[in-house]
Amino acid sequence: MLFNSLEFFIFLPIVFTLYWLIGNKRIKQQNLLIAVSSYVFYGWWDWRFLFLILFSSLLDYTIGLKLKSEEKPSKRKALLWVSICVNLGFLGFFKYYNFFVDSLIESFTFFGSELSINTLNIILPVGISFYTFQTLSYTIDVYNRKLEPTKDFLAFMAFVSFFPQLVAGPIERATNLLPQFHVKREFVYKNAVDGLRQALWGLFKKVVIADNCATYANM
Template sequence: MLFNTFTFFVFFVIVFFVYWFLLKKNRIYQNILLLIASYIFYGWWDWRFLSLIVISTIVDFAIGKLIFSTTDKKRRKALLMVSLLVNLGFLGFFKYYNFFIENWIQAWETLGVSINLSSLNIILPVGISFYTFQTLSYTIDIYRKKIKPTNSVLSFATFVAFFPQLVAGPIERAQHLLPQFLSKRKFSYKHAMSGVHIFIWGLFKKVVIADTCATYVNVIFENYETMSSLSLVLGAVYFAFQIYGDFSGYSDMAIGLARMLGFDLMQNFRYPYFARDIAEFWRRWHISLTTWFRDYLYIPLGGSRTTKMLQIRNVFIIFLVSGFWHGANWTFIAWGFLNALYFLPLLLLKKNRINRDDITMNSFKNWINTTFKIFITFSITSLAWVFFRANDIQHAFGYLKRMLSELSLNIQFLSIERYAIELIGILVLFVVIEWFHKKSEHPFVGKYYMAKITFVLFLIITLGVFSSHEDFIYFQF
């Protein structure tokens, strides 16, 4: 059930009406409704995988209470390992089993040895990487004595399965979201309308920016052998906008939907393409995942408070694991490795934390300097995205080789479908809108906000891609 479909619209209207108008006086009944709605929402794809969410919920709820109730260090660690093995076991089997089997076979075949193993026809459960990390953070935080376990299995189950952010985040922490299920919610018109505004902006990013770019990205990447350098450069740039519009659009819609129901989710994107270096980019992109890896992997490894060699090791571990988290393909590992290489000079020169302030343009020199840094960061990020989009590692290198060698300014790509020059105009408009509202959650603030909403709704209706209902990219992760 996609956010940008009529089916979901009907589903959410029913949930919203029952939630606020029939059950507004009873938090327990509201949570029951949200849990049922969340299971329906997830089961819409494949009801069989609901069992995985239920098992993870029961296991982590029970283990959380057991860890909290004992002071024996060995028993606490053993219980935590059970949680890790169950959750990562599910994730590893469904997401990585075939990858390891196929690469194991290929490795032996290169040595002339035939291995009699076979892969399985495994369907990847939607959102398994997201809710797995969400439940793991709960047991890890209890183990670290940062939070106490909840006594309400209903609230915990609803926290795990909360449908706005279930399948593609943001990856919430129990200490932030879980207390909201334990407290009474009161309807606020202002709060709900801010959710509507965020949802509209997310919908615009998805159906106008991401799905229109996808029209060109798909053709360019699948026919790269016949494309000019300019076409391939624009293919990479279009994919950069596609994945940003797609994923940040989903996050915005999730935040907006949750807010309409009286919940606050964490901000997942902070205008990442305005970053002045790659370190700042990763502080602005998929914040819920980068902070998860920081808190549960990078810092436990020693972070940056260790020897230089271990710092380098930690950087490569964090980026390679992040790449592998995204999918069982060497392209994602290459993407992570490339981002580690981007990050390394900043770490070695101790410049990875210099751009933590707001972007200012208080002089012409500063404007030139900042614009150049943003351009360079966006360029190398777009280059790395080629690996993310490519079907396999050979596809990625073939694409990059032709992009850098077939030096032609032929613009044959502009005639393939739908909009052509208009798409570039839409992207320029999108960048301008985001630039002037980069300190706000969404553009519908300040003067003339109703005119802004009307204009964006007009663009959604006239330019939005609704016929194909493109899946969200991150559903595959």
């Protein structure tokens, strides 16, 4: 689902309205709506990759809790490296597997040898870099004791998959965004108007300026 698509223009007002109809006293229900809406938003492109973002969320949520209870430095460091290796492993596989295979084959061919390795028809998951580094920021901050690990998996899911910045960034540090899912949010009309103004201005720059410039830049 693209931000400048008809689907998003229908999706956003529905989510916005439901979010505030729930009421600011029911934080868990609001977080549930954010998480479900974000998964719908992401799954609109390809539902199969929902399992990837869910796995990443489960992994770092669990590691965060274990980092809190574990005091032995060597075990804490091992937990951190599990998070780093698994997350970057997925990212590297989807983004660079075919590139490295092709480069390896070309290198062997250059020296007169043949290497038979098949490339894969890999689809790059949209936004994988953003949510990978966002979950890693959480694990690293918990490891460095800059952030208390959350025990609310729903809030953590909402943090990882938050649709306004899931596929286009920016990457948010857990210390900045995650605590906002634990506190009551008040509807402020002035802020809503300002947010709408900024969203429309951003849409104008994307559709009118950037997309038209891209036509010439890609020539």
